[in-house]
Amino acid sequence: MSGNSYYPRKLHSLLGVIPLGLFILEHALTNYSAFEGGKEGFLDSVHGLHSLPLIFFLELFVIWLPILFHGVYGLYLAFTSDLNVGRFNYGRNWAFALQRITGVITFIFVIWHFWQTRMQVALGNTTYDDLGNHMHDIVTQPVYFIIYFIAVLAAVFHFANGLWAFLVSWGITVGPRAQRVSSRICMGIFVIVSVLFLLSLFAFRGDEFASASAAIDTLRLG
Amino acid sequence: MADTATAKRTVKFIITRRERPDASPYTEEFDIPYRPNMNVISALMEIQRNPVKSDGTKTTPVVWESNCLEEVCGACSMVINGKPRQACSALIDKLEQPIRVEPMSTFPVVRDLVINRERMFQALKRVKAWIPIDGTYDLGPGPRMAETKRQWAYELSKCMTCGVCLEACPNVNDRSSFIGPAPISQVRLFNAHPTGEMNAHERLEALMTDGGIEGCGNSQNCVRSCPKGIPLTTSIAAINKDTTKHMFKRWLGM
Numbered sequence A: 001m002s003g004n005s006y007y008p009r010k011l012h013s014l015l016g017v018i019p020l021g022l023f024i025l026e027h028a029l030t031n032y033s034a035f036e037g038g039k040e041g042f043l044d045s046v047h048g049l050h051s052l053p054l055i056f057f058l059e060l061f062v063i064w065l066p067i068l069f070h071g072v073y074g075l076y077l078a079f080t081s082d083l084n085v086g087r088f089n090y091g092r093n094w095a096f097a098l099q100r101i102t103g104v105i106t107f108i109f110v111i112w113h114f115w116q117t118r119m120q121v122a123l124g125n126t127t128y129d130d131l132g133n134h135m136h137d138i139v140t141q142p143v144y145f146i147i148y149f150i151a152v153l154a155a156v157f158h159f160a161n162g163l164w165a166f167l168v169s170w171g172i173t174v175g176p177r178a179q180r181v182s183s184r185i186c187m188g189i190f191v192i193v194s195v196l197f198l199l200s201l202f203a204f205r206g207d208e209f210a211s212a213s214a215a216i217d218t219l220r221l222g
Numbered sequence B: 001m002a003d004t005a006t007a008k009r010t011v012k013f014i015i016t017r018r019e020r021p022d023a024s025p026y027t028e029e030f031d032i033p034y035r036p037n038m039n040v041i042s043a044l045m046e047i048q049r050n051p052v053k054s055d056g057t058k059t060t061p062v063v064w065e066s067n068c069l070e071e072v073c074g075a076c077s078m079v080i081n082g083k084p085r086q087a088c089s090a091l092i093d094k095l096e097q098p099i100r101v102e103p104m105s106t107f108p109v110v111r112d113l114v115i116n117r118e119r120m121f122q123a124l125k126r127v128k129a130w131i132p133i134d135g136t137y138d139l140g141p142g143p144r145m146a147e148t149k150r151q152w153a154y155e156l157s158k159c160m161t162c163g164v165c166l167e168a169c170p171n172v173n174d175r176s177s178f179i180g181p182a183p184i185s186q187v188r189l190f191n192a193h194p195t196g197e198m199n200a201h202e203r204l205e206a207l208m209t210d211g212g213i214e215g216c217g218n219s220q221n222c223v224r225s226c227p228k229g230i231p232l233t234t235s236i237a238a239i240n241k242d243t244t245k246h247m248f249k250r251w252l253g254m
Ligand code: SF4
Pocket: B074, B158, B159, B160, B161, B162, B163, B164, B165, B166, B181, B182, B185, B225, B226, B227, B228, B229, B230, B232
């Protein structure tokens, strides 16, 4: 028993919603523009985001550092929890267990996904303009597609259920009825945001996002 | 016992035992003659009278703790068929057989089914779960409590520190210092009391230290396991609200 875990735990809970929850929503909407507006729509969204002022610092303080803290501290929290759904087979206990499992999946996925996308832009292997093609190349590979499919569901569940827990941990939903209603709303959020992400995953698989070089090849052939 | 033509009805028990706190656990099976309305304690008493295992060999009597025999002291808490509960209110007729009995592993096992629940009482001390009225002169009557408040506070006062909610909680284990649900609910009880309220901040601050209320992970097993039906998750959320408010007040210097 050393130090005080009250404040780090509170910060962990807060960061999960602001900014990370908001970032997940932003990410879902940006991706969804690939489904709704196709290549053009997605490109516009990406440009819109990257024309924000001080974009590097926004990414650093609103995304990367919060994810790092939330993820590392979250791994520690998952380690200090037992999973006892075998003995206590209750819905909320399952949500508790899944929150930890999906948290670990999401953190690993996010590191890998960051490496595969943002880092490749930083290394000069792709550009923001080519991100759509880049994603097409990734998700047309069945294994990657399955990984993305599972990871997206895990991340969104972690966000939606985490939002429910946030409302309890900050004393906003106190009674059983409030917690029941908020759990329905959060599961609604889970479904809606998951659909947005999954639709965009399917959209990225479309021919429209096939890489420019491949397109030129087909032109030459044609 | 004389042999009879008709087989006597028996109840099968599988009991997890251990000689000493540091000894490794083992199980023993018993077939206990059935009597109507018997409960797990009366079955254990039967083993005490006649400590013979299912295979006919003699063993040492199984050790357990009990006092009130009416589910108000919490001493007889143990894990029966996978669920932590009081042995004195566990009726044999309502249990699936074989009946598996184990000590509550969240607590240090002293011997067989006897556990040391000291951490429960330490926790009550830590959160100051009492009302300080001692002094050198009579302070006179305290403020009155509203009847509506008294009604829900009375429910919280039913806690018998049995430890079942800690056993059910996935966040109470060796890797975490979480204080557990029961003492958090007791903070709500004593902070609801009109005189106890005068020291509310001390109890909240005790829960805002390491191993305090932040250890709750919202699995909500506690509220489903409490034999007294105490609304533990409501208490925890209410204290979450109070500690959050207290945190901001402290920051703002109010
Ligand atoms: S809150 Fe309920 S389960 Fe927990 S110690 Fe008190 S009586 Fe037992």
